[in-house]
Amino acid sequence: MRQPQPRGPEAGVGARRSALRILDRVVRSGQTMDSAAQGLQKLEPADQALALAIAGETLRRLPLLDRLIDGATRQILPDDAKARMVLRLALAQRIALKVPDHALVATALPLVEGGPRRLVHGVLGTLLRGALPEADEGALPQAVENRWTAAWGQQAVDAARRAIVRRPPLDLSFRSHDEALSFAGAEGGISLAERHVRLSDTRPVTGLPGFAEGRWWIQDLSSTLPARMIPADAFRVLDACAAPGGKTLQIAAAGHRTFALDRSESRLARLRANLARTGLQAQIVTEDVLGYNPDEPFDAVLLDAPCSATGTFRRHPEVLLRASDRIIAESAELQGRLLTAAAAWVRPGGSLVYAVCSLEPQEGEEIIAEFLRASPDYSLAEQRRVLPGEVEEEGGMDGFFAARLVRAG
Numbered sequence: 001m002r003q004p005q006p007r008g009p010e011a012g013v014g015a016r017r018s019a020l021r022i023l024d025r026v027v028r029s030g031q032t033m034d035s036a037a038q039g040l041q042k043l044e045p046a047d048q049a050l051a052l053a054i055a056g057e058t059l060r061r062l063p064l065l066d067r068l069i070d071g072a073t074r075q076i077l078p079d080d081a082k083a084r085m086v087l088r089l090a091l092a093q094r095i096a097l098k099v100p101d102h103a104l105v106a107t108a109l110p111l112v113e114g115g116p117r118r119l120v121h122g123v124l125g126t127l128l129r130g131a132l133p134e135a136d137e138g139a140l141p142q143a144v145e146n147r148w149t150a151a152w153g154q155q156a157v158d159a160a161r162r163a164i165v166r167r168p169p170l171d172l173s174f175r176s177h178d179e180a181l182s183f184a185g186a187e188g189g190i191s192l193a194e195r196h197v198r199l200s201d202t203r204p205v206t207g208l209p210g211f212a213e214g215r216w217w218i219q220d221l222s223s224t225l226p227a228r229m230i231p232a233d234a235f236r237v238l239d240a241c242a243a244p245g246g247k248t249l250q251i252a253a254a255g256h257r258t259f260a261l262d263r264s265e266s267r268l269a270r271l272r273a274n275l276a277r278t279g280l281q282a283q284i285v286t287e288d289v290l291g292y293n294p295d296e297p298f299d300a301v302l303l304d305a306p307c308s309a310t311g312t313f314r315r316h317p318e319v320l321l322r323a324s325d326r327i328i329a330e331s332a333e334l335q336g337r338l339l340t341a342a343a344a345w346v347r348p349g350g351s352l353v354y355a356v357c358s359l360e361p362q363e364g365e366e367i368i369a370e371f372l373r374a375s376p377d378y379s380l381a382e383q384r385r386v387l388p389g390e391v392e393e394e395g396g397m398d399g400f401f402a403a404r405l406v407r408a409g
């Protein structure tokens with residue numbers, strides 16, 4: 001995606017005000033960036049994109065920005081103090097967006113008018129006069145760093161630190177591999193798997209050839225893995241927790257008779273739109289996994305369970321602030337119940353694929369181990385864990401976990 005360019009200071013105060021509201025909602029209320037950005041005062045599209053870019057670049061670097069701020073203030077500012085929020089935004093613009101100092105000051109001070117203006121002016125002046133890190137060093141929230149070091153080791157944590165400050169490439173999934181290869185050749189992309197193309201440029205997505213005709217859809221390479229585990233000869237395939245439908249489209253494109261279940265009508269509307277755009281077919285089932293009772297079993301069921309989504313931190317850095325031990329434990333408890341429910345719909349000899357875009361073993365490996373202990377009719381056929389650092393040279397992948405289980409025949 002194109003990186004929005006900051007414009008003159010006067011034009012930019014509205015964008016900074018929106019960025020401040022987004023950051024405030026994410027940090028204080030634990031909202032996602034997307035929901036925090038909703039309902040904000042409407043801005044010109046360029047300013048709206050700039051507000052999102054500033055808030056996003058700030059969230060990618062919170063630990064680093066806070067270290068800088070704490071080193072320049074006599075008293076540690078509270079985490080949710082307005083002065084800290086405004087300073088974080090200003091520093092992120094300097095480090096990540098290379099906004100000139102005069103524009104930073106001119107757009108930061110109106111945000112604290114009638115409040116801690118002198119404090120912000122003083123601290124910002126001190127920081128801008130000193131040596132701000134030129135090399136953009138990434139850092140993870142301390143709790144995440146501790147958790148991932150214990151689970152995956154230092155190498156994965158170092159790779160995650162590098163990844164969080166890099167904008168990820170654009171991954172596209174295609175209906176057919178031939179189409180993917182000809183698109184990659186024409187547009188300068190690379191293909192790292194069947195039906196996949198990776199672009200590293202910054203063109204707007206809707207301007208890429210084939211968007212209107214639905215030749216492809218956006219899908220991180222990691223999240224294509226679970227649908228690839230479905231055996232080619234499975235006829236009836238259910239995508240449980242399907243919306244907005246990236247995996248449904250893959251399953252339908254692979255030629256299976258596809259069923260897409262989700263309990264959210266609004267998210268299913270997006271799935272319907274994706275089917276219509278790509279011309280692919282799936283039967284939609286509006287149900288809760290915990291109450292669903294199919295008339296016939298399926299040859300394969302894919303359960304892409306709701307999760308902490310910590311594997312998606314490159315695009316959604318705020319997930320790392322939200323994923324507390326309590327949220328991960330609650331999520332794991334639900335995932336166990338969803339998997340047990342979905343397991344009952346698989347025919348003997350059929351496959352059950354479980355997936356989460358999480359980097360927490362409690363939501364991945366431990367769910368499968370616990371399920372297998374309690375389900376003697378199932379065995380593990382394959383399991384895949386994607387950690388930060390995988391295909392890093394080519395642009396990396398989201399953290400992910402997927403496993404295929406087979407029901408005894």
Ligand SMILES: C[S@@+](CC[C@H](N)C(=O)[O-])C[C@H]1O[C@@H](n2cnc3c(N)ncnc32)[C@H](O)[C@@H]1O
Nearest residue numbers: 241242243244245246247262263264288289304
């Ligand atoms: C990780 S997202 C799915 C992403 C989707 N598989 C894709 O590739 O585009 C999880 C989905 O699970 C749905 N969901 C959560 N709990 C559910 C439940 N108990 N029954 C049915 N759907 C549920 C949510 O509405 C959400 O759409």
